[in-house]
Amino acid sequence: VSAFDEATHLGADGVGAILDGWDIGGNANGGYLLALAANGMRTLAGRPDPVTITAHFLAPGRPGSVRVDGTVVKSGKRFATVSGSLSDGDRTIIQVLATFGDLTSVDDIEVVHGAPPELAPRDQCRRRQTGDGGFPVALMDKIRVELDPRCAGFVTGQPSGNGEIVGWFSFVDDRPIDPLALLLVADAFPPAVFDLNVPSAWVPTVELTVHVRARPAPGPLRCRFRTRFVQGGMLEEDGEMWDEQGTLVAMSRQLALLPRVP
């Protein structure tokens, strides 16, 4: 069993656990929490793929027992919509709204105004390390986030100013990347604001939406995350995830806070 499958496993009663090692500075990664919730909710939906899923982040996820609850709001011919949550005994950690479907064959691609980011070969990229950015990113023992050199300047305090983080994604145990894993990918890269000339450290997510547009072909993903607007202490981050065949497999957008660096 892959580490990701183990970490997103739930019993038939929706009970599972936030496992240790999927955190950034002690708080479970938001994409991991989203995948865990989605895994429970898709069982309720009776459909495999989160076509569009939104989470609002309400409390930090800490290792330990959690449960996924949900209500099927509508089950139609093509989609089922579920309102749900991931909680520990007392608190809602994330509240989620999602529509599930089946993306087995997305073969009629009609318009593509865009392309995967151009990336240096993986062995010339900078793998994101546990310990980067001044606090422990334990998650990086589970996944490989390999940053193109043009956006890795933030590590040494020299962001490019473009507000764009681009790189490769794969699992350390080479688990195939499926729609559930795409939810993790959507929040696994360093915040794109790190590539701007804005003092930033911890960038807590308020809300994250992912559209899964196709099931990925085997192989690592090419990903692009961009922040264009920082105002009022908030920012958006837009993501695109592309598979080895050059198909757009997911788009993401999050709204996040930009607390002042003391």
Next chain:
Amino acid sequence: VSAFDEATHLGADGVGAILDGWDIGGNANGGYLLALAANGMRTLAGRPDPVTITAHFLAPGRPGSVRVDGTVVKSGKRFATVSGSLSDGDRTIIQVLATFGDLTSVDDIEVVHGAPPELAPRDQCRRRQTGDGGFPVALMDKIRVELDPRCAGFVTGQPSGNGEIVGWFSFVDDRPIDPLALLLVADAFPPAVFDLNVPSAWVPTVELTVHVRARPAPGPLRCRFRTRFVQGGMLEEDGEMWDEQGTLVAMSRQLALLPRVP
């Protein structure tokens, strides 16, 4: 009282009505439904502005009595998160998840990588008409959607192929545009896919998310909507709304279906 305020009015019990005249081909506009739901949910939240709001569209909204229900999932220092719905007696029309706050003073703008669309003066734009596109767009008696000539070719069967719809937005009765109205604006323009060389007619929304980034200054908005990826019978549409002072006031993204034209 403005037409929009009348159409989004709810009693203290959350009961209101979908009013006639806010529809496209008989179905209430999705942005109008979202504004109606948000108006009820922000009362529950005790905070005025929908900072991030997501709706999943489950059944068409027809004129008549409706109610907004909701549960405050978390009420914190800065935000309150509400899970809610808009329904008629039997059916959930939209299921909504939203976080509300107060955007009174968004004055520290730090990064803006983007600009409002360049638009022809309003008197040289093409106002979207009731009757455009082969079916009645009654909504256009309430609002002014004035399209820049470069994207109005679809009206005569000559889309530019850019997949971008740009134009001005204002209310016919010149009601000021506030965060609630921005939810309407986010779904008030012709679908951007009309500007692509893809046969399309009715483009039903599966999910719509709006981030309100600031309260608009007085005056009409400059808006841009773009569709870049059409695949598997689905498409995304990204929107930006800019006020008269050149401030980005909202971003939107929706996932929509592209049914085959018979």
